[in-house]
Amino acid sequence: MKKIIALALALLSGNVGASTFPSLPEPVSNNAVAQVETQNGRYLLSFMGLGPDKDYLAVHNKVWALKFGQDRWQEKQPVPGSIDPIGRLAGVAVGVGRYAYVFGGYTVEKSGHEVSSPDVYRYDIKNNRYKLLAPMPVPVDDSVALVYQNRYIYLVSGWHNDGNVNLVQVYDIKEDRWQQASPFLGLPVFGQAAGIADNIILVCDGVAVAAHLFKRRSYQGVAQCHKGIINPGNPLKIDWRVIRHPTGKGRYRMAATSVGDDIVFIGGSTNPYNYNGIGYNGKPSAATDGIWLFDTETDRWKMLKSGTKTMDHRGLLEVDGKLLTVGGMGNSQQVLDKITVHVADLEQLKHSD
Numbered sequence: 001m002k003k004i005i006a007l008a009l010a011l012l013s014g015n016v017g018a019s020t021f022p023s024l025p026e027p028v029s030n031n032a033v034a035q036v037e038t039q040n041g042r043y044l045l046s047f048m049g050l051g052p053d054k055d056y057l058a059v060h061n062k063v064w065a066l067k068f069g070q071d072r073w074q075e076k077q078p079v080p081g082s083i084d085p086i087g088r089l090a091g092v093a094v095g096v097g098r099y100a101y102v103f104g105g106y107t108v109e110k111s112g113h114e115v116s117s118p119d120v121y122r123y124d125i126k127n128n129r130y131k132l133l134a135p136m137p138v139p140v141d142d143s144v145a146l147v148y149q150n151r152y153i154y155l156v157s158g159w160h161n162d163g164n165v166n167l168v169q170v171y172d173i174k175e176d177r178w179q180q181a182s183p184f185l186g187l188p189v190f191g192q193a194a195g196i197a198d199n200i201i202l203v204c205d206g207v208a209v210a211a212h213l214f215k216r217r218s219y220q221g222v223a224q225c226h227k228g229i230i231n232p233g234n235p236l237k238i239d240w241r242v243i244r245h246p247t248g249k250g251r252y253r254m255a256a257t258s259v260g261d262d263i264v265f266i267g268g269s270t271n272p273y274n275y276n277g278i279g280y281n282g283k284p285s286a287a288t289d290g291i292w293l294f295d296t297e298t299d300r301w302k303m304l305k306s307g308t309k310t311m312d313h314r315g316l317l318e319v320d321g322k323l324l325t326v327g328g329m330g331n332s333q334q335v336l337d338k339i340t341v342h343v344a345d346l347e348q349l350k351h352s353d
Helices: 002-013
Strands: 030-037 043-051 059-067 074-076 092-096 099-103 106-108 114-115 120-124 129-132 144-150 152-156 168-172 177-181 193-197 200-204 208-212 215-222 227-231 234-243 253-259 262-266 288-295 300-310 318-319 322-326 339-343
Touching: 002 030, 030 099, 030 318, 043 092, 092 152, 099 152, 144 193, 152 200, 168 234, 177 253, 193 262, 200 262, 253 318, 253 322, 262 322, 300 339
Parallel strands: 030 092, 193 253
Antiparallel strands: 030 043, 043 059, 059 074, 092 099, 099 120, 106 114, 120 129, 144 152, 152 168, 168 177, 193 200, 200 227, 208 215, 227 234, 253 262, 262 288, 288 300, 318 322, 322 339
């Protein structure tokens, strides 16, 4: 609990919302993000996403990299793809050492038809090259990717072509193979957010599919949080438990990560939406500035505010004591080109007992 109080103090004392990072070359939302570290330095990476026009033509496979200490993002080799069109939305990425691992996403055709991509690539920033890895057994998009022991990457739930899945698909970096872990026990969702601290996973919210009598199915936001405890002796065994939701109102496409033993959720929208930022209910979706902190040791929540409203994120990055999002959408569905610093100083958090 002391760590949560320390973060609250950091929020109050830091210059939250003011960015010291250069803007992206162009606005992008729904982009996969990662941080990698090489012998030549550290990098922030943005993969694929949606441009400011927010239509099917704005879906792309562009990649930008920012080396720490430089004042400009560099365009890199675009993400390859096995299906057309090549551009994708709602992919996820994680950094493990010098490599970034990029998973899935979905393509959008002119007709509006969408296809979940099975593609998995390892990106080497040093050589600006991709290596095609074993494809996802069940292709998913709008999922989450979580790294355990710098070897296993968990994809929890998500959307597969025509509906959500309850699968927990585990990619083994060392073996380049997939296995299935204990299924997710919450409602299967897409657009959820999640973090992992040691062997504790926390997955919150997202959108479920609802069936109706005599009319077409609909998409409904859900307020749910599930804690998964990975068995240290068997990474495929997960003990799923229900956790009290912090607000009772679900959010869609938040950004999340872990900080020590805490898992942090930032932003998102309470009105689930299509990729253009317009809700499934036909109303424009508004972003939020809430910050939820979950202490995995006590199962307790702390509610704070960022001061900057953003949504449509695929990840939250911790950089030198700052929590930031790369691109995304603002409160009026505008696609952003900025790096938003939501928490400016985590030094107190890192050194608290």
